[in-house]
Amino acid sequence: MDSEMLEKAWGDVCSQVKSYNNIDPTQINAFFSRLHPQAMSEGFLMLTADNDFIKTWIEKHYVEVIKQALGDLYHIPYMVVIEVDVTAAQANAQPAPVQSSPVQPQTQMPAAATQPVSATPAAQSNPYSPSQPYASPSHAAGGAASVGLGGPSSSPAGAEEYAAHGISSDVDEMGKPTSSLTFENFVIGDSNRMAYSMAVAVAEMPGKAHLNPLFIYGKSGLGKTHLLRAIQNYIIETMPHLSTIYVDSAELLSDYMEASAAHDKEKSSYKNFKTRYEDADVLLIDDVQYLQGKKQTLDIVFQIFNKLTSQGKQVVLSADRAPKNIDIDERYKSRFNSGGTFDIQPPEIETKLGIVKSFVEEYRINEGIRELSIPEDIQLYIAESSSSNIRELKSAVTKVIYQMTFFNQPDISLADVRDLLENHFSGGPSKRLTVSDIQKEVENFYKISHAELIGKKRTRNIIYARQIGIYLCRQLLDLPFNDIGKQFNRDHSTVMYSVTNVEEKMKESRELREELEALKQLIREI
Incomplete structure (x- = not known):
């Protein structure tokens, strides 16, 4: 099989793995990017990993799901062999301190010890793997x-x-x-x-x-x-x-x-x-x-x-x-x-949703309640409503699980969860927070007056504070641009520009991200 056909076949296998209901595609995208197909024939696939660490983890947690995907695609059983790409490993190697020794291949981690995961920048365990329905x-x-x-x-x-x-x-x-x-x-x-x-x-x-x-x-x-x-x-x-x-x-x-x-x-x-x-x-x-x-x-x-x-x-x-x-x-x-x-920045919605799913799955494993399932709309609500602190997200999931199990409410609804968590979240969408609250904190933070914030002055420090205030109103209150504009005496396009401008600057400036996080914390404490 030539290289182009081999890459296509491996791509098909990856897509098949990601199609399974109990697989998180984002995890597969990140993890399998460090595997490379080398040879494939009827009933046989050879892959190489960047190092021993990845090889061990794939063999331990993902080989069976790869075999399952191959079987579903080609309708015959497959042998999957994973080797370390020595060239890649040497290229990535750096001299180690004299007291250190190279990481040796781990064919099996001791059950009582903490297990490492892949060295890929986005690798993580997959508790939903069909090969280990409750691997964790x-x-x-x-x-x-x-x-x-x-x-x-x-x-x-x-x-x-x-x-x-x-x-x-x-x-x-x-x-x-x-x-x-x-x-x-x-x-x-x-x-x-x-x-x-x-x-x-x-x-x-x-x-x-x-x-x-x-x-x-x-x-x-x-x-x-x-x-x-x-x-x-x-x-x-x-x-x-x-x-x-x-x-x-x-x-x-x-x-x-x-x-x-x-x-x-x-x-x-x-x-x-x-x-x-x-x-x-x-x-x-x-x-x-x-x-x-x-x-x-x-x-x-x-x-x-x-x-x-x-x-x-x-x-x-x-x-x-x-x-x-x-x-x-x-x-x-x-x-x-x-x-x-x-x-480390606050997790995005997709990551928080993945954490919620992991919480639920881990509870099922540890408590042996395999039928436990939190509806998707409730999981999304928790992810969207929680602040950047994931301990808060975890405790929200815990409350919902307790309500479902210990208080015998297995069919809990989104409305029930909203009531249950009404006063739980310190961040996310808030009905109590107002534009005036945000404006006040911005004014105190940047040492400007309310008249300057919403007025016509265009000195650099005032424009900067004004754009930050508009951005925070959009993010924390999720109000339409026009409604925010009325509170700042600005039109729809100016508000849209301010939000976009801050978002672009955040990509390049850690200082701005830290500044915004500090402001958000002050606002949450109101």
Whole structure:
């Protein structure tokens, strides 16, 4: 079969897989893009993957559904063989630090350990695979699973963390991962694709100079902790000889204060504190913005940071804002920003809908209620109404599930859900929020008067604030352009231009995206 026919046949297989009712096409698009057909004959298909990681995950979770698609298309059983494209793997390889060893092929992950997922930037587990009707990360970490940018834990009431974002946990005394936050259960969308891809790259080969440190930032509940934990769990699973430490900055601060309480730098407690982190091969520090104003702790962190990176050891940091927006000394900002810095944006509707589906599926798995099903219109309502914080979305799904199961209302309607969640959401469409509310917050934020906001002045700062106000009214209230225009003394075309202009600028400016998110938070707190 020539290459053109081979590519077409593989395309047909991918389309067939995506046609199954229990398959999410966006997941297949992202994941299968890292597979390449090499040979095909009657009853046989050979594919290559970019690396061992992808090969292992495909073999474990997707081979059977590929076979099913081939059988449906060609009406004979197929053997599917997956090999690693050595050329691609070598092309992508970077020198590893001396203490690291390459990731070895994993023909089967231990059932009790956290399982990694594909290294593709958009790869994620597919809990709907026909080959594993209820395959899920519950096999990992002793069964305490949470799905993707957000699935529930083993019980809805027990998981506060969001999937990308799921439940927070740690490792036991033996270093065995107990967290359910893995790459496989992180739901990928345009909002987090790059950060995810870079996290996987670091997990596969810690210490790459251009990603050391790796700095991931974004608002609370968007998946920073999930990615840090996923890196930790993947390295523990595949490179157990490396010392991997995850620490929240609050815990780090507490450790430091305890160790240096007597201000005696010769105390064994202080030495043990510093040695613990300096001996790490991979150090992951979460929420570093909480260290601002803590000069002594920052100085120690900076020393540890420099020692590790100079030795080719990996440092990963997270914060709720970009390094330049953290109130710390310029030298810290410069070093934090010296590797790879990537942001996570609020998930788009499609991603949130995927998270809702994952929540529901995971609950079915963990509770054994296979007949549980939330109607599509209710799932969409939750996705559209929830704010950027996926913990809020998760708790909304939990409420609906409880109403259906524990309160014996299996045929719950959209109207019932609207009543149930009437006061639940902090973002999304809001009946209580008004144009005046948004205008007031914009005026306070940009230090201009109401008369200037809706008046004829065209100085740059006023035009900028006015366009932001118009954009926020459109996004948060979903009002027609003409209705918004009346509140700003502008016509329909001016309002449309303002919205489009802000949307275009957001694509290029992280600063603007952060600014808008801060404004939205202020508005939600009204």
